[in-house]
Amino acid sequence: MARARTATSFRIDPFDLRLFGAVAEAGSITAGAREMHLSLSAASARLQHLEHALGAALLVRSKQGVVPTDAGHTLRRHAGRLQREMEALHAEMSAHAHGVRSTVRVLCNTAAMTEYLPALLGRFLVAHPDIDVDLRELGSADVLRAMRQENADIGIVADYVDTEGLITRVFREDRLVVLQPVRSGRAGRRALRFADVIDQPFVGLPAESGLSRFLQGQALRQGRGLHHRVRVRSLDAVAGLVADGVGVAVVPAAAAARLATSRIIVRPLTDAWATRRLLLCTTDDANPGAGSAALLRFLSDAS
Known part of the structure; x- marks a missing residue:
């Protein structure tokens, strides 16, 4: 044997x-x-x-x-x-060999990645030269899955997902809005339902991005699918293509405020899911290292 x-x-x-x-x-x-x-x-x-x-x-x-x-x-x-x-x-x-004390792993959704974290992390990293941040974008559900598997130190998710078993604190309020190209006779900024634009051609982020997956899920709940004429890597590029008349887009309101031009109409979405809170998440039994604790404290204070 x-x-x-x-x-x-x-x-x-x-x-x-x-x-x-x-x-x-x-x-x-x-x-x-x-x-x-x-x-x-x-x-x-x-x-x-x-x-x-x-x-x-x-x-x-x-x-x-x-x-x-x-x-x-x-x-x-x-x-x-x-x-x-x-x-x-x-x-x-x-x-570590070059004197960096720790690396903090942060997973977040599209809104946090594109609109809220870059400026905050810039201030944090300048103030903490001994800490690195490993930042990655995922859909909110995938962020939680990684958190529960201890594959991240801090997560930022929209509040439509089940955060049971995690410690959460409000980080930002995030609203989704529609960007439409300005056309003759189409002026006005009345609120829309997602169903009002779901059959129009879309401009969007890559299919694997958290926002794209979320919007596709909302469309499927209505028994529909989204037709994307093109997908690009950044919200800046999305807004530029909308302004050119390529299609419509759904983006965070913070991005719309930053990117809107005279060639774009911004319209609120009335769907309940379009108004979300972004939550900072940590594991319930976490014993964070010094770097994680410092970043969490900084983000919490910035809320």
Whole structure:
């Protein structure tokens, strides 16, 4: 009977994961070895050691090259994630080596990312040269999921999501408004329902952005879909395309106030979901480090 593998014997060299990825990508051990600056014999020995360590064949070898087995596909999927985490680890440790005390991980929705946080973080980072901020945009539901999995220190979400189990405090009030191009005979700034514009061509942010996903969800609740003529990376670009007459857009009111021109009509949305509070979130049992506590205190005071 084979002896069970112990935790101490189950060791995988990160270099071997990179080698395996290069070989799987190239479909050839020779090509993968060349990319990793190894001889063919050294690469083959490392791959055999990796298969032995994992207890599974990772590659099917033939005269035409190699293809991953099912186990190989699984390893390749996890290897990419592990390499990204190792790169993040090296980056954070490098920051410590250069005298940076801590990195605060912040996840937020589109409104917070584009309108509220940039100026605040500028002031905070200047005042705290020993703290870095890792800032990323997600939809509010995804922010909460990451918070509950302890993948972030601070989250900023809209209040339509269930924040049970987290500590929350109000950060900002955020209203969504419609941007429309000025057209002859279409003047006026009366309030609209989302249903009034849902069939018009839209200009929007990338599909993966928090705001785009939120608006698409609201459209689906009405049994409709949004037709985007174009998606661009910033709200500044969205407003410019609306002004050119490409389509309409739904954006935070703070962005509309900043970006509106004489060629754009700004109209409030009357839907209940269009008026939201942005909430600062931390985990209920959090024991924040000095950097997280300092940023949370600063953002709370700025509220």
